[in-house]
Amino acid sequence: MQDIHYVIDTFFTLFAMTLIILMVPGFAMLEAGLVRTKNVTAVLTVNTLIYLIASLGFLLVGYTLAFGSWENDSMSKWAAFLFQMAFVGKVINIVSGGVSERIRIIPIVLFTLIASTLIYPLVVNITWGADFLKDTFLDLHLYDLAGSTVIHSTGGWALLAAILIIGPRRNRYGPNGQIRVIPASNIPLVTLGAFLLWIGWFGFNGGSVGSISTKESADTVALTILNTNTAGLAGGLIVAILGYMRYKRFDITMILNGALGGLVAITAGPDLYNIYTPLLIGMIGGLLVEVMVPVFDKLRLDDPVGALSVHLVNGIWGTLAVGIFASNGSDITLAGQIKGILIVAIFAFTSAYIFLRIINLFVPLRASDDEQLEGMDLAECGMEAYPEFKKSF
Numbered sequence: 001m002q003d004i005h006y007v008i009d010t011f012f013t014l015f016a017m018t019l020i021i022l023m024v025p026g027f028a029m030l031e032a033g034l035v036r037t038k039n040v041t042a043v044l045t046v047n048t049l050i051y052l053i054a055s056l057g058f059l060l061v062g063y064t065l066a067f068g069s070w071e072n073d074s075m076s077k078w079a080a081f082l083f084q085m086a087f088v089g090k091v092i093n094i095v096s097g098g099v100s101e102r103i104r105i106i107p108i109v110l111f112t113l114i115a116s117t118l119i120y121p122l123v124v125n126i127t128w129g130a131d132f133l134k135d136t137f138l139d140l141h142l143y144d145l146a147g148s149t150v151i152h153s154t155g156g157w158a159l160l161a162a163i164l165i166i167g168p169r170r171n172r173y174g175p176n177g178q179i180r181v182i183p184a185s186n187i188p189l190v191t192l193g194a195f196l197l198w199i200g201w202f203g204f205n206g207g208s209v210g211s212i213s214t215k216e217s218a219d220t221v222a223l224t225i226l227n228t229n230t231a232g233l234a235g236g237l238i239v240a241i242l243g244y245m246r247y248k249r250f251d252i253t254m255i256l257n258g259a260l261g262g263l264v265a266i267t268a269g270p271d272l273y274n275i276y277t278p279l280l281i282g283m284i285g286g287l288l289v290e291v292m293v294p295v296f297d298k299l300r301l302d303d304p305v306g307a308l309s310v311h312l313v314n315g316i317w318g319t320l321a322v323g324i325f326a327s328n329g330s331d332i333t334l335a336g337q338i339k340g341i342l343i344v345a346i347f348a349f350t351s352a353y354i355f356l357r358i359i360n361l362f363v364p365l366r367a368s369d370d371e372q373l374e375g376m377d378l379a380e381c382g383m384e385a386y387p388e389f390k391k392s393f
Contacts, residue, residue: 067130261289
C-alpha cells in the first residue's frame with residue numbers, strides 16, 4: 001500500500017511539474033506580445049536562457065541550499081526536485097519582463113545565475129526549506145502554499161531593484177511628466193501567454209499540496225485548483241467591468257493582467273478557503289492591478305508587462321489575505337504573515353539591488369539609446385522576429 005501512495009504521488013508531482021513548465025512559453029508569449037516587434041527575439045532569447053540557466057543552477061547548487069537534503073520518503077526524490085526546479089525560473093521571468101526593451105542579455109543571464117543559486121534558494125530555505133533561521137527571533141511562521149511571497153513577491157522586489165537601477169525605456173516619459181503610451185505589438189500572443197500561465201497555475205498551486213494518493217488529499221487538490229481558477233475569473237472580470245465603466249472600452253491586456261493578479265493573490269492559500277472567499281480575494285487582486293498600473297507609471301517606474309502590479313502588489317495582498325481569512329490563532333496569524341512579507345522583502349530587494357549594482361559595474365545593464373532605437377533584436381541577437389515589418393520607433 002505504501003508503494004502505491006509513493007507511485008501515485010510521484011506521478012502526480014511529475015504531472016504538476018509539466019503543467020508548471022507550460023508557464024515558460026506562457027511568460028515568453030505574454031512578454032513577446034506586450035513589447036514592440038523590434039524587441040521580440042531578444043525577449044524570447046532571454047526567456048529561453050532563464051529556463052536553461054536557472055534550472056541548471058538550481059540543480060547544481062540551489063536545491064541543496066534551499067532544502068539541505070534530497071531525501072524524500074513520500075515520493076521519488078527526483079520528482080520532488082523537478083517540481084521545485086519548475087518554480088525557480090518564474091522569479092527571474094518576473095524580473096526580465098518588467099525590464100524588457102532596455103535590458104542587455106548578458107547581465108540578466110548573470111543575475112539569473114545568482115538568483116537561482118543564492119537569492120531564491122535562501123528565500124525558500126527560510127520558508128519552505130531547511131530554515132536556518134529556526135529558533136531565532138527571525139524564525140518565520142509564514143503560510144504560503146505555492147509562493148505569493150516566496151516566488152511572486154521575491155521576483156517583484158528584485159524587479160523593483162532592477163527598475164530603480166536601469167531606469168525607464170528611451171522616451172517613455174516626457175520632460176514634464178507626461179506618459180507616452182507604448183501599445184502591445186501582438187494581442188494574440190498576449191492572450192495565448194496569459195492562458196498558458198493560467199493553465200500552468202493549476203500545477204503550480206495544485207501540485208504544492210504535495211499529495212493526491214488519499215481521498216482527503218485528492219479533495220484538497222481539487223479544492224485548491226477550483227479556488228485558483230475562481231480567483232483568476234474574478235480578477236479578470238472585475239477589471240473588465242471597471243475598465244468599461246471608466247472608458248467605455250474593453251482592454252484585453254488589462255483584463256488578462258487582472259486575471260493574473262487574481263491568480264497571484266490566491267496562491268498563498270487556495271487550500272484554506274471555501275469556494276466563495278476566492279471571489280473576493282481575486283476581485284481585490286484585479287482591482288489592485290487596475291489601480292496600481294497607472295500609479296507605478298506616475299512614479300516613473302517603467303514596467304512594460306505590469307509585473308509590479310501583478311506579482312509584487314498581489315503577492316503581498318495574497319499573503320495578507322491568508323492572515324485575514326484563514327487565521328486560526330495559532331499556526332496562521334496576520335502578524336506572522338506580515339513578518340514573513342517584511343523579512344522576504346528586505347532580503348530580496350537588498351540582495352537583488354546589491355548584485356545588480358555589482359553586475360552593472362562590469363557589464364552595463366541598460367542598452368544605449370541608439371540600441372533601444374534600433375531594437376534589442378538586432379543589437380543583441382542579430383535577427384528580427386518580424387523582418388518583413390517596418391520597425392516602430
